[in-house]
Amino acid sequence: MNFNFGREGNGIKAPALALFGADGALLTEAPVDDLTWSDVPAEAKESDDCGEYATVSREATLESDRFPELVGLRFDEYRTGFDESTTVSRYPDGTPNGEVSPLDYEMVDFESFGIPPENIEYGSPIQDARFNAGPLICEDREMHAEARRNVHLTFRGQRTLPAEHYHPFLSDLQPDGDRLIATIGLQTAPRFRRGECLRTAWTASVDLTEPAAMPSTVEIRTLDADGEVSDTQVLDVVTDTPES
Numbered sequence: 311m312n313f314n315f316g317r318e319g320n321g322i323k324a325p326a327l328a329l330f331g332a333d334g335a336l337l338t339e340a341p342v343d344d345l346t347w348s349d350v351p352a353e354a355k356e357s358d359d360c361g362e363y364a365t366v367s368r369e370a371t372l373e374s375d376r377f378p379e380l381v382g383l384r385f386d387e388y389r390t391g392f393d394e395s396t397t398v399s400r401y402p403d404g405t406p407n408g409e410v411s412p413l414d415y416e417m418v419d420f421e422s423f424g425i426p427p428e429n430i431e432y433g434s435p436i437q438d439a440r441f442n443a444g445p446l447i448c449e450d451r452e453m454h455a456e457a458r459r460n461v462h463l464t465f466r467g468q469r470t471l472p473a474e475h476y477h478p479f480l481s482d483l484q485p486d487g488d489r490l491i492a493t494i495g496l497q498t499a500p501r502f503r504r505g506e507c508l509r510t511a512w513t514a515s516v517d518l519t520e521p522a523a524m525p526s527t528v529e530i531r532t533l534d535a536d537g538e539v540s541d542t543q544v545l546d547v548v549t550d551t552p553e554s
Contacts, residue, residue, distance in 0.1 A: 311345050316355060316362035321346030324386040324504075327370040329378035332404065334423070334475035334500040337376055339384050342368035377405050382420060386504055398423075398502070423499040433484040435523035436516060441480035443512040446471075446505020455528045455545040460521035465528045465545060466513040469494065472535050474501045478512050481533065489544075490516070490525040495533045524549075 313320065323346060328339035343349065345366065355364045372378075382398030399415035406414075432439055447468075455465035469478055481495030492514060518524060525547060532541040 311366050311368075313347055313350065313362075313364045313366075316347045316350070316364060318347055320389050321349070322383060322385045322388040325368070326384045327368070327372060328382055328384040328502075329372050329374050330380035330382070330475075330500040331376050332379045333498045334380075335473065335498075336384070336475065336500070337374040337378055338372050340370035340372050342370050377401075377410075379404075380500055381415065382500070382502060384502055384504060388503075398500075420500075420502050423502075435485070435519040436483060437519050438517040439480065439483055440515045441512065442514075443478050443510055445503055445510065446474060446501070446507055447509055447511055448507035451511040453530070453543060453545055455547045457524050457547050457549040460524060461518045463490070463516040463518065463524065463528075463547065464513065465492070465516075465530070465547075466511065467494070467530055467543070468509060468511045469532055471496070471508045471510060474505065474508060475499060476535065477501075478510060480514055483514075483516070485523070485525065486529075488525055489527045489529055491529045491531065493531045493533060495537065496535055 311322070321344070323344060324341070325343075325345050326339040326341045329337040331337055345368065347364075350364045350366050354366060355362050357363070379401045380398055397417045398420045399412070400418050401410065401415050403414075451466065451468045453465075453467040455463065457463050471478075475498050476496045477499050478494050479497050480492065482491075482493035484491050494512070527547060528545045530543050530545065531539050532543075534540040
């Protein structure tokens, strides 16, 4: 791990070297010593006019019955400084037919996994939509829909996951009269940050072309891992704009 700008509190807590399958499922992990700035030996730290920096490494041996398409770190918490990223090694060509060396893997940013697809075609009058899924949580989050500035709608909810390598995403968003129908699907990707419960909260934001297009309700259809509707809820849209 490279500390480009050493600072107390930066680093990775409770790290483990981990192997992940092609679907993102955790195959196995082996704990290693903490990778925080305070754990870096004094003799390994260097400094210049820009600040302190260091490079530290950890080793572990792992075995798995399945081929690990991804090799990376699992952790409870991480915090990095400016211009510091966390990467994982990914085998780019699926399951190999012969022997594989570390040189066959490519380094990719771990934050690139679990990002919702961007090729969804939304129905008019939707101008833009964004979806954000949070980490695994144990507490309940209230579902809510709110209109702001007449053309901006946010709605949020939560869902239970069949396994931790599943991530919710907005798979469809279509107007239906005075109702907006949002479909929340599931996709698989590795999860590097640990969580105690198989539940995640999410938030969706929608920009509309005109105030008259603001729906009065949002219908949320939740899909299971097979793509079938497992739950449907309807939220009344609360507005922050007083009626004239």
